[in-house]
Amino acid sequence: xxxxxxxxxxxxxxxxxxxxxxxxxxxxxxxxxxxxxxxxxxxxxxxxxxxxxxxxxxxxxxxxxxxxxxxxxxxxxxxxxxxxxxxxxxxxxxxxxxxxxxxxxxxxxxxxxxxxxxxxxxxxxxxxxxxx
Numbered sequence: 341x342x343x344x345x346x347x348x349x350x351x352x353x354x355x356x357x358x359x360x361x362x363x364x365x366x367x368x369x370x371x372x373x374x375x376x377x378x379x380x381x382x383x384x385x386x387x388x389x390x391x392x393x394x395x396x397x398x399x400x401x402x403x404x405x406x407x408x409x410x411x412x413x414x415x416x417x418x419x420x421x422x423x424x425x426x427x428x429x430x431x432x433x434x435x436x437x438x439x440x441x442x443x444x445x446x447x448x449x450x451x452x453x454x455x456x457x458x459x460x461x462x463x464x465x466x467x468x469x470x471x472x
Contacts, residue, residue, distance in 0.1 A: 358394025
């Protein structure tokens with residue numbers, strides 16, 4: 341039984357500007373890093389970051405059964421624009437949070453919509469049976 345689903349996509353690249361990407365596409369990115377920003381964690385903590393990055397996260401306000409289609413619709417016609425702005429190959433990330441057993445099902449509509457974007461996608465499953 342799926343108790344929740346997290347759906348997002350990250351755009352990044354040496355020359356990618358998430359702010360410029362937002363301005364041109366109308367998408368709103370979170371976790372934005374502009375080229376040259378001072379890193380706050382990881383490998384570039386306290387140093388200028390040599391890339392730009394931004395994540396499009398599907399809001400928890402969207403019904404969990406509609407999140408994949410919401411993302412694919414939001415991205416329709418925008419992937420090539422973001423690539424031209426310097427984004428490397430993006431991947432859709434889907435996290436399933438489940439209790440006791442994880443059964444994954446993608447509808448025909450979801451499979452078709454993901455395939456139309458010509459993107460890789462990654463599933464991660466998280467057992468929350470113990471209230472984690």
